[in-house]
Amino acid sequence: MDVITKTAFGIQTNVQKDPKSRLLRATKLVFMTNYRDPIIFVALVFPLFRKLCDKLQEFIVTLLNYGKFPHTMLIGGIKKVIEIRRKNPEAKKNDLLQLMLDCSIAVETTETDVSKLEAGNTEVEKLEAEKKETTDKKTRRMTEAEIQSSAFTVLLAGYETTSTALSFTTYLLAKHQDVQENLHQEIKELIERGQKLEYASLNKLPYLDKVLNESLRMYPPVHLFTNRFAVEDVQYGDIQIPKGTLIQAPVHLMHHDPEFWSEPEMFDPERFNTKPNANGITYLPFGVGPRNCLGLRLAQLEAKLAVAHIISKFRLKLGERHKDKFLVLNRIRTLSPQEGVYVKLEPRSEDT
Numbered sequence: 001m002d003v004i005t006k007t008a009f010g011i012q013t014n015v016q017k018d019p020k021s022r023l024l025r026a027t028k029l030v031f032m033t034n035y036r037d038p039i040i041f042v043a044l045v046f047p048l049f050r051k052l053c054d055k056l057q058e059f060i061v062t063l064l065n066y067g068k069f070p071h072t073m074l075i076g077g078i079k080k081v082i083e084i085r086r087k088n089p090e091a092k093k094n095d096l097l098q099l100m101l102d103c104s105i106a107v108e109t110t111e112t113d114v115s116k117l118e119a120g121n122t123e124v125e126k127l128e129a130e131k132k133e134t135t136d137k138k139t140r141r142m143t144e145a146e147i148q149s150s151a152f153t154v155l156l157a158g159y160e161t162t163s164t165a166l167s168f169t170t171y172l173l174a175k176h177q178d179v180q181e182n183l184h185q186e187i188k189e190l191i192e193r194g195q196k197l198e199y200a201s202l203n204k205l206p207y208l209d210k211v212l213n214e215s216l217r218m219y220p221p222v223h224l225f226t227n228r229f230a231v232e233d234v235q236y237g238d239i240q241i242p243k244g245t246l247i248q249a250p251v252h253l254m255h256h257d258p259e260f261w262s263e264p265e266m267f268d269p270e271r272f273n274t275k276p277n278a279n280g281i282t283y284l285p286f287g288v289g290p291r292n293c294l295g296l297r298l299a300q301l302e303a304k305l306a307v308a309h310i311i312s313k314f315r316l317k318l319g320e321r322h323k324d325k326f327l328v329l330n331r332i333r334t335l336s337p338q339e340g341v342y343v344k345l346e347p348r349s350e351d352t
Helices: 004-008 024-032 040-045 047-064 070-086 096-102 123-127 143-175 178-192 201-202 208-217 251-255 267-272 296-313
Strands: 104-106 135-143 226-228 234-236 239-242 244-247 313-320 328-330 336-338 343-347
Touching: 004 096, 004 143, 024 070, 024 143, 040 047, 047 234, 070 096, 070 143, 096 143, 143 178, 143 208, 143 296, 143 313, 143 343, 178 208, 178 296, 178 313, 201 296, 208 267, 208 296, 226 336, 296 313
Parallel strands: none
Antiparallel strands: 104 135, 226 244, 234 239, 313 343, 328 336
16 A cells, blocks of 8 residues: 555555554455345345445445545545645656646547557557557547546555455465475576666566466456446347446456366466467456556556565465465455465575
């Protein structure tokens, strides 16, 4: 939380020393609801009562947040920071929020093929930018609503989902000592070449990429993130999909489908020797297409740096409570370790 508030909003929260922080409590409550909640069960089984159930759920989380609805509270905080920045130009900071406030783009009068755009894909973005097909352009800035919603998304993606991904990765590395040692060897060789574990050197750790990709395949933190509305009536095999129907991709099921992945229950980073989705869209931890996760790059950067620093200094050993079982809590949109992750950290000597 401290990292995301500092890099995205220029705010020092110090949540590490204040576990009762209002910001932390509100953010956690956003992800609280799970499928076993009777209110959610009624809403899913009886769509007629969905609005009533939503209001009841909103009332409950508002009580748990001491009278303030978490979403409203977080958006309100973002609005205050935006207002301060707009009224006081000297309050500018080098962070993500300021980039959104200052950004403007040249909008082409001809239509752009948005299906070719994808957040986090610099190669595609560069190719699109190099096209010289249009003549008339006009400048467009992000609207207040776009800035607020984007900042809200980055806050949630940068905190809850990243910390959950790190928890699952820590568990998997502690359980699979061979993978952990291979990763440590790669990091050790990088450091021995005089490189530091920082942004510029992360692309020199390909095995770290594979480990995180495989961790996200086995335990995608957000398993109901990718959804689209049908823009027309579609006949898919024996299934009739009416126009306007919301279709969700069951990410966890797709990631464990033997039709797409050989031995899907096995933790094998080497399966990512080839680029994900090279032979069809079967890997969706961040969604896909022009509406994929806005915080993709930041989340990956946070996770890679954290794992690299930990493995460079410590050897992870699995805690006793995970020897026989590892329970996963299935919430409405997210997965998380049900009882947390318990590992032992053994300091590494310079020779190991």
